[in-house]
Amino acid sequence: MTVKIFMLGATGFIGGDLLACLEEQYPEYEITCLVRTQDKADIVRAVYPNVKVVLGDNESAEIVERETLNADIVFHSATSADDVPGTTSICKAAAKEKESGRPTYYIHVSGTGLLTYQADKGQPRHGKTYNDWEGLPDLVNFPAEAPHRNVDQIVLEAAKANPATLRTAIVCPPVIYGPGRGPINKRAMITPLTVASMIERGQGYLPTGDAAWHHVHVHDLSDLFIRLIRAAAEGGGRATWNQEGYYLAESERMGWPEYCKAALARVAEAGYISPNDEEVPVWDMQEAVGQVGGLAGIYYSTALGESIRARKLLGWEPKGKSVVHDMVDVIALEAKALGK
Ligand SMILES: NC(=O)c1ccc[n+]([C@@H]2O[C@H](COP(=O)([O-])OP(=O)(O)OC[C@H]3O[C@@H](n4cnc5c(N)ncnc54)[C@H](OP(=O)(O)O)[C@@H]3O)[C@@H](O)[C@H]2O)c1
CATH class of the missing domain: 3.40.50.720 (NAD(P)-binding Rossmann-like Domain)
Structure with missing residues (x-):
């Protein structure tokens, strides 16, 4: 059939x-x-x-x-x-x-x-x-x-x-x-927007709290x-x-402060912001949304859910690069798109 x-x-x-x-x-x-x-x-x-x-x-x-x-x-x-x-x-x-x-x-x-x-x-x-x-x-x-x-x-x-x-x-x-392989939109959302904002502003910030999401x-x-x-x-x-x-459908859990810290370190390594940690401000949600827009709200929310069903029944085993490793490739793409 x-x-x-x-x-x-x-x-x-x-x-x-x-x-x-x-x-x-x-x-x-x-x-x-x-x-x-x-x-x-x-x-x-x-x-x-x-x-x-x-x-x-x-x-x-x-x-x-x-x-x-x-x-x-x-x-x-x-x-x-x-x-x-x-x-x-x-x-x-x-x-x-x-x-x-x-x-x-x-x-x-x-x-x-x-x-x-x-x-x-x-x-x-x-x-x-x-x-x-x-x-x-x-x-x-x-x-x-x-x-x-x-x-x-x-x-x-x-x-x-x-x-x-x-x-x-x-x-x-x-x-x-991660990079999409489809015919048109190949761009993820959160990591590209996070690093693009850091590259554009030449600086970043860390969110208060200990909110976390899973990623895949x-x-x-x-x-x-x-x-x-x-x-x-x-x-x-x-x-x-x-x-x-x-x-x-999760493969990795990350706290948002840890995620933003990792992104900042990678963007600094790539030379788009100063690598001085002490200068990184720590913002609460109101301040972050006011400064960089509504999407920053995600860094203050928690969504954690473990995928057991696909692993148990379908033999699903995530194998992709980690979130942090993927950031390096995304920074290069976003910097290019921003003409940097
Ligand atoms: N990306 C994530 O991290 C994520 C995570 C969890 C859940 N989701 C959910 O997954 C869904 C798709 O995400 P995505 O990342 O693939 O988004 P995307 O890249 O923006 O793709 C959206 C797709 O929907 C089509 N579309 C938009 N409005 C439509 C309409 N009114 N009628 C028919 N097609 C329409 C778009 O067509 P055009 O090309 O014509 O615009 C495109 O094919 C969303 O519902 C999102 O909430 C996404």
């Missing part, structure tokens, strides 16, 4: 890296990508002539439903963590019975922003380290107002209502780093997706789906 995959987000960092892996490892798969603009569609087609491209966006309900109905596996990373219309269309079509009698597999990308949710004082979730094994009930029962929870809920409810026709896996990455290398994340896709192609494999189909 030819495996048919419908992808949303292939022009982005996460989806692009996965598309590159799929094309390399499974060139026989029939892949259709939803792309928003003609110019990006032309690039995807030029890089991957085998890939079919359809124009549309998350709100193109008719197109998303039609392509979902045509697919065995749907992969969604097109702002998926917060995408209500596209996720709803996928779930609606994927729940329909197919002539083949086989269920549709849906791999949805969420995000561990979910774990930053601070419940009331009686539930000290903030700072807690979650996990996706015995800790699974926590992950699938966050309150509606937690980040990304409204979209997770669309997927989980559709899976619960349609167990015979729909198999879902929600993959929840933390901060993603984008190549390791793609490897996890590939393992899930392979399991789906085998009719489910050793993966768990639906209410037990929730996968955290």
Whole structure:
């Protein structure tokens, strides 16, 4: 049987890296990508002539439903963590019975922003380290107002209502780093923005507190997706789906002060700031956001969740370069982009 995959987000960092892996490892798969603009569609087609491209966006309900109905596996990373219309269309079509009698597999990308949710004082979730094994009930029962929870809920409810026709896996990455290999966006977010800000300002700062997130290398994340896709192609494999189909995807824990200190040291080594530690200011969140903008808020938040499920069931073993090693390459790229 030819495996048919419908992808949303292939022009982005996460989806692009996965598309590159799929094309390399499974060139026989029939892949259709939803792309928003003609110019990006032309690039995807030029890089991957085998890939079919359809124009549309998350709100193109008719197109998303039609392509979902045509697919065995749907992969969604097109702002998926917060995408209500596209996720709803996928779930609606994927729940329909197919002539083949086989269920549709849906791999949805969420995000561990979910774990930053601070419940009331009686539930000290903030700072807690979650996990996706015995800790699974926590992950699938966050309150509606937690980040990304409204979209997770669309997927989980559709899976619960349609167990015979729909198999879902929600993959929840933390901060993603490393160079993307996709056709268009190859740039991660947090490390490039962190070092670019230091290079541009010629200085950095350290955050107060002891907040921490987990991180994952984008190549390791793609490897996890590939393992899930392979399991789906085998009719489910050793993966768990639906209410037990929730996968955290972490490879390394880092405290933010430690992360910023490492970035400062690497940027100093590269010669873009003075290496004098004593001159580095320590800022609280208000000061940092005021000075460098809203993204600095992440250095004061905690999102910790250990991925046990993918390791145990899928044999997933992250192998990517460490966060700190990756910084060296990112500094060179960001400095070049800034004309330094
Ligand atoms: N990057 C991370 O560190 C990280 C970590 C955890 C979770 N996530 C989640 O993963 C998702 C993707 O992240 P990413 O890093 O791949 O982002 P990205 O590089 O910005 O890619 C976003 C993708 O979504 C597409 N897109 C945006 N709005 C769309 C719309 N209305 N309809 C259809 N497509 C649309 C973009 O298409 P265009 O090329 O046309 O813009 C692009 O393909 C996000 O939901 C994010 O919250 C990311």
